Amino acid sequence: MAKVTIKQAAERTGLSTSLLYQICAERRLPHFRLGREGKRGKILIEKVDLEAFLAAARIEAGVCDDPSAPNNRSVA
Numbered sequence: 434m435a436k437v438t439i440k441q442a443a444e445r446t447g448l449s450t451s452l453l454y455q456i457c458a459e460r461r462l463p464h465f466r467l468g469r470e471g472k473r474g475k476i477l478i479e480k481v482d483l484e485a486f487l488a489a490a491r492i493e494a495g496v497c498d499d500p501s502a503p504n505n506r507s508v509a
Contacts (some may be wrong), residue, residue, distance in 0.1 A: 434485040436465070446487060462486045 437455075443450045454476070456462045463482045468474020 435480045437480060437483065439476050439478070442478050442483055445483065456486075 436447065439450050439453050442448070442453055443509075446453075453462070457464045457476055462501060464479040466474050467477065
């Protein structure tokens with residue numbers, strides 16, 4: 434499977450590298466950490482996992498359940 438680095442993932446998604454590092458640290462995005470014990474090493478992410486993560490984060494357009502949301506206020 435094809436893998437990308439954090440920098441390549443950031444370029445593909447428009448997210449910052451620091452946010453991607455945080456997401457990986459929180460174990461919200463499957464990844465490989467390569468390197469010796471106690472060292473930061475290199476992080477690789479499979480492209481399919483990155484695409485699945487983005488798809489899961491997608492919010493569809495529609496009516497918001499939050500009545501205080503700016504676009505959900507009724508006009509008097």
